[in-house]
Amino acid sequence: MAYAEKVYKVRNGKQTKQFTWKVRYKKPDGSRGTESGFPTKKTAEDWGDAQEAAIRAGRWVDPALQRMTFGEFAHKWMKAKPKRGNTVDKRWNLLQQHIFPKWEHTPLLSFNWFDVDTWQQGLACDDVTAGHAVSLMSSILTGAVDSKHIAVNPLFGRRRTHATGSAPTARRKSDEEKWAPPEGVLQLAERLGPAIGLHVLTTAFTGLGWGEGAALHRDNVLRSRRQPYDGGWFECPVIRVDPDVGELAEYSARDEDGSKTGLVLKLEPPKNGNRARDIDVPPFLALLLRRHLNDWPHPYVFCTPSGTFWRRSNFTRRHIRPAADGREPLTVTKGRAERPGWDPIMPGLTMRALRHTHDTYQDQIGVRPALMFEQAGHARPGIKAVYQHPTPAMRQERLDGLQEIYERAMGNLGWETLWGRVSLKKAPREDRPPNIPQTGSTDEELAA
Template sequence: MAYAEKVYKVRNGRQTKQFTWKAKYKRPDGTYGSESGFDTKTAAIAFGEEQEAAARRGNWIDPALQRKHFGVFVRKTWMPAKSKRGNTMDRRWNHLEQHIFPRWEHVELNAITWFDVDAWQQTLTCDDTTRGHCVSLMSTILTGAVDAKHLLVNPLFGRRRTVATGAAAAATKLKKSDEEKWAPVEAVLRIADRMGPVNGLHVLTCAFTGLGWGESAGLHRRNTLLLRRQAYDGGFFECPIIRVDAELGSLAEYTRRGPNGERLGGVLQLEPPKNNEARPRDIDIPPFLAQLLRYHLDDWPHDMVFSTPGGKYWRRGNFLRQNLRPAADGREGLPRVKGHAARPAWAPIKPGLTMRDLRHTHDTYQDQIGVRESLAHEQAGHKRPGIKSVYQHPTPEMREQRLAGLQDIFERGMSNLGWETLWGRVSLSKRRIVVVSQKSPK
C-alpha cells in the first residue's frame, strides 16, 4: 500500500526543519518505487496510490522513464533499435540535428505536447515538406517511446499540423506545378541529344522506363537487355528488359553515421532498393531504347551502364551540375581561349528538370497511352493499393500495347522535331515492330 515519508531539506551540510514529502509505492515487480517533491502528505499518498492502481491495470509507466530527455531516448534507445538503410539513417539524423534537437533535445518526454510541437513547426524556416517530415519523425519516435514503456500515449498521433495559408503560404518556396513535373517527349529528346550518346541515353532511359536516380546510376550491364518470355496466343511473347536487382539494385549516396549520429564519412555504393517489396522489377523496353542500349553496351568498356567516363559511379550533384543542368537550363557561350575550345551557347529547353521529373514523365506517358493499372504499377515499381492488386495481373497483350504506345511517343517526337537519327544510332526510315511474338505453327 502506498505511503508517504518526510524528506528534510539540508542547508550547509545540516538538516533543517523544513521538509517535503516522498511518495512510496509498490511497483509491478513487487519492489518499492519513490517520487519526491510533494508539498503535502496527502498529495504524496495520492500519487503513490495512482501508481499502484496503474500497476494493477497493467499500464504502469515508470515516472523516471517518462522524464527521460527526448534527445537521450533518441540517441540511446530509439535510433539504435530502428536501423534502416544508410540513406534513411543519414536523412533522419539531418532532420534531428538541423531542426528537431535545437528545440526538443533536452525536453522531457512527458512534457512534449501537440500544442507546443504544432506551434514550433510553424516557426521552422525550411520548406513545408521538411516541416511535415520533422513532425512525422517526432511522432514515430514518440510512438516508439510508448512501445518502450516510456509514455502511456503519443501526444502527436493522428494530429493534423497547421500549414501556412494566404500571405504566409505565398512567402514560402512555391512547389512545381503539375506541368513542370514532367517533360514532353520533344524536350526529352532535345536534352538527350545535347548530352550525347552516353549521358543523353541515361536521361532517355529514365524517361521511358521510370528508373529512379539510384536505379539508373547503379544499373549493371548484366541486368540490361535481358529477355522476358511468356506464353502468348499459341506462341511466345518476348521483349528485352532492364532488371532492378533486389540485392544491389540502387546506388546509395549518404553520410555514414555512428551510434550517436557522429559523421563517419561519405558512402557511395550499391544497396538494395528503397522499397524492397515493389521496386525490384523487370521493366519492358521499347525497341528504339533496346537498340540504343545495344549500341551503347557494344562501345562502352565499363560494367556500370551509366557511369562516369572513367567507370566510376556518378554522384547525383556532379551529374546534374555537369550534364543535366546545362542541357535543360541552357548555358552561355564561351570564346575559344588557349587550352579550351569554343563553347556554343544553349538556349533553355526545360529549366529545372530533374531526374525525379523523368520518373514522373514515364508514369505520365503510361497514363497517356492507357497502360492498365496492374502493369503501370509493376513497371513504375509502385505498390498497388487495394484488393485488385491481389486479383489483377499484367498479361502479354497489356505489355504489347504498352510497348507500342511508348514506341509511338518516341517516333512522334522524332517526327515533330524533323529528326530521323539520334546520335546517328537510330533511324526512323523503317518503322519497327514493337513486340516479338512467336506463334507456333498450326
C-alpha cells in the same frame, strides 16, 4: 500499499522546520520506488496509490523514464531501429538540423501537440521537410510508448496546421513542371550525347530511379521476357532492377551518436520489394541500348567515362543543369577550349522529374493499373492488387504507346536520327520478327 514520509529542507547544512512529503510505493520488480516534492501527506499517498493501481492493471510507466529527455531517447531509438544507410543519414539530418535545436533537452512527458504544431509552422525549411521532421518525432515518441517511457504519443494521427496564405495554385504549377514533353526529352538527350543522353532517355521511357539507373549493370540490360500469348509466345526486351544490388546508395556514414564519418557510395538492394522488377523496353530504346552496349567498355551502363559510379550532385551539376537550363558560351583562352552556348530546353528539369515523366506517359497512353504500378515499381493499394495481373496484351499495348510517343516527337522535331544511331525508317513488314511491335529500326539500319 504506498505510504508517505516527511522530507525536511536543509539550509546551510542544517535541517529546518520546513518540509515536503515523499511517497514510497512498491514497483513491479518488488523494489521500492520513491517520489518527492508533494505539499501534503494525502497528495503523496494518493499519487503512490495511483502508481500501484497502474502497476496492478499493467499500464504503469516509470516516472524516471518519463523524465528522460527526447535527445537521449532519440539516440537510443536510432540505435535500435537500423535502416538503409541513406535513410539513417536523412533521419540524423532532420534530428540535428531541425528537431534537436528545439526539443533535444525536453522530457518525454512534456510533449504536447499544440507546442509541436506551433513549432513546425515556423521552421525555416520547406513544408515537406517540416512534415518529415514531425513524422520522425512521432515515430520516436511511438517508440517511447512501446518501450514504456510514456503512456501515449501526443503526436500520433494529428494533422499539421499549414501556414496561412499558402498558395495552392503555386503548388499546382510546380506539379505541372515535374514532367517533360517528349520533344524536350529528345532535345536534352541529343545535346548530352550518346552515353549521358541515353541515361536521360532511358529514365523518361522506363521510369528508372536515379539510383537504379546508376547501378544498372550490362548483364541486366536487354534480358528477355517470354510469355505464352495467343497460341504462340510474347517476347520483349527488359531491363532488370536487381533485387540484391539494384540501387546505388549515396549517403554520409554515421557513428552511433550521429557524427559523420565519410561518404558512402555503394550498391544496395532496392528500397522495397516492388522496386526489384523487370521493365519492358520499347523497340527504339532497345536498339539504342544495344548499340550503346556494343560501344561502352564498362560493366555499368550509365557510369562515368572512366567507369566509376556517378555522384548524383556531380552528374546534375556538370550535365543536367547546363543542358536543361542553358549555358553561356566560352571563348578560347590559354588552357581552355572554346565552348558553344546552349539555349534553355526545360529549366529546372531533374532526373526525378524524368521518372515522373515516365509515369505520366503511362497514364497518357492508358496503361492498365496492374501493369502501370508494376513497371513504375509502386505498390498498388487495395484488393485489386491481389486479383489483377499484367497480361501480354497489356504489355504490347504499353510498348506500342511509348513507341508512338517517341516517333511522334521525332516527327515534330523533324529528326530522323539520334546521335546518328536510330532511324524512323521502318523495315518491310515481312522482315520483322514475330511478336515485336511494328515500329522502329532494325539492327541492320543501326550498323551504318
